[in-house]
Amino acid sequence: MLYxxxxxFKTTYAEDMAIFxxxxxxxxxxxxxxxxxxxxxxxATFHIWPFGSDYLLWAILLPFLILxxxxxxxNILVGYCGQISLGSGxxxxxxxxxxxxxxxxxxxxxxxxxxxVSIPPLPVLASILLGGLIAAGVGILFGIPSLRIKGxxxxxxxxxxxxxxxxxxxxxxxxxxYAPSGxxxxxxxxxxxxxxxxxxxxxxxxxxxxTLMALLAKNLVRSNLGRQWMAIRDxxxxxxxxxxxxxxxxxxxxxxxxxxxxxxxxxxxxVYLGSWEPLAFSIDRSLQLLFMVIIGGLxxxxxSFVGAAFxxxxxxxxxxxxxxxxxxxxxxxxxxxxxxIFGSLICYLLIKEPHGFARLISIGKEKLxxxxxxx
Amino acid sequence: xxxRDTNEILLQVEGVALSFGGVRALKDVSFNVRKGEIRAIIGxxxxxxxxxxxxxxxxxxxxxxxxxxxxxxxxxxxxxxAARGGIARTFQNVALFKGMSxxxxxxxxxxxxxxxxxxxxxxxxxxxxxxxxxxxHRVEEIIDFLExxxxxxxxxxxxxxxxxxxVELGRALAMEPDLLLLDEPMAGMNLExxxxxxxxxxxVNNQYGTTIALIEHDMAVVMDLSDRVxxxxxxxxxxxxxxxxxxxxxxxxxxxxxxAH
Ligand SMILES: Nc1ncnc2c1ncn2[C@@H]1O[C@H](COP(=O)(O)OP(=O)(O)OP(=O)(O)O)[C@@H](O)[C@H]1O
Ligand SMILES: [Mg+2]
Numbered sequence: 001m002l003y004x005x006x007x008x009f010k011t012t013y014a015e016d017m018a019i020f021x022x023x024x025x026x027x028x029x030x031x032x033x034x035x036x037x038x039x040x041x042x043x044a045t046f047h048i049w050p051f052g053s054d055y056l057l058w059a060i061l062l063p064f065l066i067l068x069x070x071x072x073x074x075n076i077l078v079g080y081c082g083q084i085s086l087g088s089g090x091x092x093x094x095x096x097x098x099x100x101x102x103x104x105x106x107x108x109x110x111x112x113x114x115x116x117v118s119i120p121p122l123p124v125l126a127s128i129l130l131g132g133l134i135a136a137g138v139g140i141l142f143g144i145p146s147l148r149i150k151g152x153x154x155x156x157x158x159x160x161x162x163x164x165x166x167x168x169x170x171x172x173x174x175x176x177x178y179a180p181s182g183x184x185x186x187x188x189x190x191x192x193x194x195x196x197x198x199x200x201x202x203x204x205x206x207x208x209x210x211t212l213m214a215l216l217a218k219n220l221v222r223s224n225l226g227r228q229w230m231a232i233r234d235x236x237x238x239x240x241x242x243x244x245x246x247x248x249x250x251x252x253x254x255x256x257x258x259x260x261x262x263x264x265x266x267x268x269x270x271v272y273l274g275s276w277e278p279l280a281f282s283i284d285r286s287l288q289l290l291f292m293v294i295i296g297g298l299x300x301x302x303x304s305f306v307g308a309a310f311x312x313x314x315x316x317x318x319x320x321x322x323x324x325x326x327x328x329x330x331x332x333x334x335x336x337x338x339x340x341i342f343g344s345l346i347c348y349l350l351i352k353e354p355h356g357f358a359r360l361i362s363i364g365k366e367k368l369x370x371x372x373x374x375x
Numbered sequence: 376x377x378x379r380d381t382n383e384i385l386l387q388v389e390g391v392a393l394s395f396g397g398v399r400a401l402k403d404v405s406f407n408v409r410k411g412e413i414r415a416i417i418g419x420x421x422x423x424x425x426x427x428x429x430x431x432x433x434x435x436x437x438x439x440x441x442x443x444x445x446x447x448x449x450x451x452x453x454x455x456x457a458a459r460g461g462i463a464r465t466f467q468n469v470a471l472f473k474g475m476s477x478x479x480x481x482x483x484x485x486x487x488x489x490x491x492x493x494x495x496x497x498x499x500x501x502x503x504x505x506x507x508x509x510x511x512h513r514v515e516e517i518i519d520f521l522e523x524x525x526x527x528x529x530x531x532x533x534x535x536x537x538x539x540x541x542v543e544l545g546r547a548l549a550m551e552p553d554l555l556l557l558d559e560p561m562a563g564m565n566l567e568x569x570x571x572x573x574x575x576x577x578x579v580n581n582q583y584g585t586t587i588a589l590i591e592h593d594m595a596v597v598m599d600l601s602d603r604v605x606x607x608x609x610x611x612x613x614x615x616x617x618x619x620x621x622x623x624x625x626x627x628x629x630x631x632x633x634x635a636h
Contacts, residue, residue: 013508013511013512013515014504014508017507017508017511216497216498217497219496219497219498219499220493220496220497222499223496223497223499223503223507224482224483224485224486224489224496224507224510225493225496227475227479227482227483227486228483228486230472230474230475230479230483231472231475231483233472233474234471234472234473234474234475235470235471235472235473237434237454237470238466238470238471238472239472239483240454240455240458241432241434241454241455241457241458241463241464241470242458242463242483242484242486242487242546242547242550243455243458243459243486243487243550244455244483244486245455252493256493299474
């Protein structure tokens with residue numbers, strides 16, 4: 001009887017169009033945001049449990065925030081627009097390396113033309129956002145084949161993009177500013193004089209960006225553009241006949257998705273890793289993001305969060321629980337178990353519930369709305 | 376305000392031929408649709424009716440012949456150009472966006488009327504929100520008109536067939552088309568659903584002055600609704616005229632009864 005919309009009559013369409021039309025959901029979200037923005041920083045500052053050490057922030061919360069952002073980006077392309085992509089890792093890399101180049105100053109010697117293009121180092125925030133924009137541009141370029149090829153074939157094309165960029169960032173020394181080891185260091189995280197350094201500062205930076213971008217993404221998917229994406233996903237022929245241009249719908253999905261994934265890549269490199277190698281954005285990352293989206297829920301912003309949390313927490317639980325029980329598992333066994341769990345879960349979800357955990361949650365809510373009277 | 380008595384031609388199809396490999400679906404078909412009328416296209420299975428509609432809205436490109444719509448003649452058209460020109464349609468086998476709610480399906484029909492771009496939609500404030508609300512109001516009128524208020528939030532994949540057909544009509548109406556093509560809008564419906572659908576079609580024609588071209592197998596419905604009927608058989612137009620004229624036409628009777636020539 002607690003979760004109920006009874007008595008909450010929406011008198012205008014504007015109210016009906018709110019993100020969370022049911023007030024219990026709004027309260028839950030407010031509480032969650034309160035905990036994330038105020039509770040966690042307070043606990044962390046005073047080192048109160050579970051923030052006694054920085055483990056929770058570093059090992060769980062920070063990667064969760066950044067990968068949830070990348071999962072939202074992936075979900076826009078795969079879940080909303082129906083264009084399967086195995087190249088999300090590459091677009092994270094493009095965001096990361098573009099931001100790195102912009103933050104350290106770009107110098108392109110065009111010797112044969114007799115001059116060189118030089119851009120002085122840009123501020124970190126500008127670099128990160130421009131890195132996202134460059135990823136969006138490359139995304140549009142790699143989205144063009146999607147007008148001709150579909151499904152599995154498109155997936156293979158995006159896989160090619162993944163391998164191409166893996167190679168480019170590994171082999172073209174210009175991208176890494178000729179670092180002999182191929183590994184590069186992020187610039188100091190200076191935001192208008194505010195230096196982001198401690199784990200909790202990093203956490204707040206990512207939380208802020210994630211919240212903003214999740215809101216913008218949610219707005220997009222419930223506006224006309226989002227409906228165009230879903231229309232293309234569900235039936236492209238009918239979409240065209242109501243005046244949707246597949247070119248525009250698909251390329252905007254590639255652009256928006258790559259922008260978000262690119263920003264997430266820049267954050268992953270600058271804020272989480274600090275120094276990194278091309279391996280940080282390999283095909284493994286692409287697959288991980290795809291798993292998050294499938295498990296969390298295709299075509300659901302909330303699902304992107306759930307999926308990211310699940311994929312990050314399972315390995316930790318696999319480590320923790322057997323240790324607590326006195327039968328610690330080896331790292332290898334844990335990796336095997338991970339694959340078994342994710343693999344079978346994905347098979348199950350793809351067959352039974354393509355909308356993932358997000359759909360299961362909303363089914364649960366529907367039941368709860370009726371509870372305790374099952375009709 | 377019905378304008379069916381004007382003789383203004385909205386759509387003129389001239390000498391259209393279309394074949395798929397060896398199958399000649401349309402052989403030199405000409406016919407027109409007058410502004411404001413309800414025009415029926417009938418014919419036995421495989422006569423080429425659906426192919427005809429597909430040519431009109433640019434889904435198939437004819438091998439020969441021209442299409443003149445609102446005074447502009449072309450020999451081919453892209454589907455989205457047809458949509459922009461004011462042609463909407465529904466399909467013989469419902470072609471809705473299965474994963475979206477009834478409301479979102481109909482809202483998607485407003486795409487061509489949306490003015491605000493990506494950035495505004497992402498911000499969803501000020502003019503963008505106002506625009507979204509205006510479209511919502513327009514769509515709610517259509518939902519009321521089609522009496523589908525109760526199912527607006529239901530994913531269309533879960534709706535029974537009759538309601539899906541209604542939602543699909545709603546999506547086409549949301550485009551505020553000048554010409555509405557309906558491919559067997561009553562196929563697979565029971566009597567009551569057919570009556571509802573007939574009423575919607577007549578009301579659309581009356582209230583909005585929308586010109587309608589429809590394919591239908593149910594003769595009673597065709598004779599009731601339409602101003603003029605064209606009859607196709609094996610890709611050839613064998614008769615064209617008022618329902619009464621067509622009903623008594625020998626070629627038509629033979630085509631339907633399958634009498635050998
Ligand atoms: N895409 C296609 N590829 C090949 N043949 C096709 C195609 N579309 C239609 N045809 C053929 O063209 C002919 C006309 O088909 P069409 O669908 O236009 O008939 P119809 O009058 O709508 O029939 P029905 O009443 O069964 O809907 C048929 O012989 C059909 O097999
Ligand atoms: Mg047909």
